[in-house]
Amino acid sequence: MAKSVAKPAETIGEENNNASNVVTTNETVEIQAPAEHVKDETEISIEKKLIALYTLQQNDSKIDRIKIVRGELPLEVEDLEDEVAGLETRIDNYIQEIEMLDKQIADKQLAIKESQGLIKRYEEQQNNVRNNREYDALTKEVEFQNLEIQLAEKRIREFSAQLTMAKEEIENAQHELSDRRNDMEAKRSELTDIVAETELEEKELNNKSEQQQRLIEERLLIAYKRIRKNARNGLAVVPVERDACGGCFSYIPPQRQLDIKLHKKIIVCEFCGRILVDKELADSLS
Numbered sequence: 001m002a003k004s005v006a007k008p009a010e011t012i013g014e015e016n017n018n019a020s021n022v023v024t025t026n027e028t029v030e031i032q033a034p035a036e037h038v039k040d041e042t043e044i045s046i047e048k049k050l051i052a053l054y055t056l057q058q059n060d061s062k063i064d065r066i067k068i069v070r071g072e073l074p075l076e077v078e079d080l081e082d083e084v085a086g087l088e089t090r091i092d093n094y095i096q097e098i099e100m101l102d103k104q105i106a107d108k109q110l111a112i113k114e115s116q117g118l119i120k121r122y123e124e125q126q127n128n129v130r131n132n133r134e135y136d137a138l139t140k141e142v143e144f145q146n147l148e149i150q151l152a153e154k155r156i157r158e159f160s161a162q163l164t165m166a167k168e169e170i171e172n173a174q175h176e177l178s179d180r181r182n183d184m185e186a187k188r189s190e191l192t193d194i195v196a197e198t199e200l201e202e203k204e205l206n207n208k209s210e211q212q213q214r215l216i217e218e219r220l221l222i223a224y225k226r227i228r229k230n231a232r233n234g235l236a237v238v239p240v241e242r243d244a245c246g247g248c249f250s251y252i253p254p255q256r257q258l259d260i261k262l263h264k265k266i267i268v269c270e271f272c273g274r275i276l277v278d279k280e281l282a283d284s285l286s
């Protein structure tokens, strides 16, 4: 029986190896008892650090939850704003194109009128020619103006086709724009509501986190932030729960669990790197 009582001392004394086990069984029991009840300075200091870290973690997790509720909304609103701006630019471009085409069509119509005027004049002049050469020259001029008219008419048909297309595009873009605008307004008001609901709480939590961070030494804080950034769920400090890491759920052997409970040093999960605290400490802060 005496040997089994001594067993825990072996595991506790891991750091100073088996030196303490050389002493007799009775003495080992005596040494073991205070080790469990009276905390030395290292233990108190480590315990304070763990408490500060776990408190910070709990606070930061609350902020994370608010952000999850807000979710992708800020990004969605931004995307919709970009889309709306893009469609407005597209519509502006079509408007300019339509104006340009209208002007080009008007120019060609004017050119046709001028040609028709010239043809009329040449045909009148043909009635007063002195010889065939003058008559033929005027006929050539008339033919040339007729060709000009045909060319202008061809251009007008091309411009008109472009105009029809641009007008269709503008109509489509306007439909899309009004849809996107509605989406944007809906998402915006959704976001405004959520922000209004959580703004004050988030501000308070951020203040608390800042205060809490001041209690933690820089080296630890940097580690905390690094682990938190890499962890999918934002958890850098987790309790041991049901013999497993509360972050990655990997099994933690009893010896390691005991080390964690002792608060002699800060222990991280060997699988996920998260800082581990014992359930008792975690429960006392929850």
Ligand SMILES: [Zn+2]
Pocket (backbone or CB within 6 Å): 245, 246, 247, 248, 249, 250, 269, 270, 271, 272, 273, 274
């Ligand atoms: Zn883990």
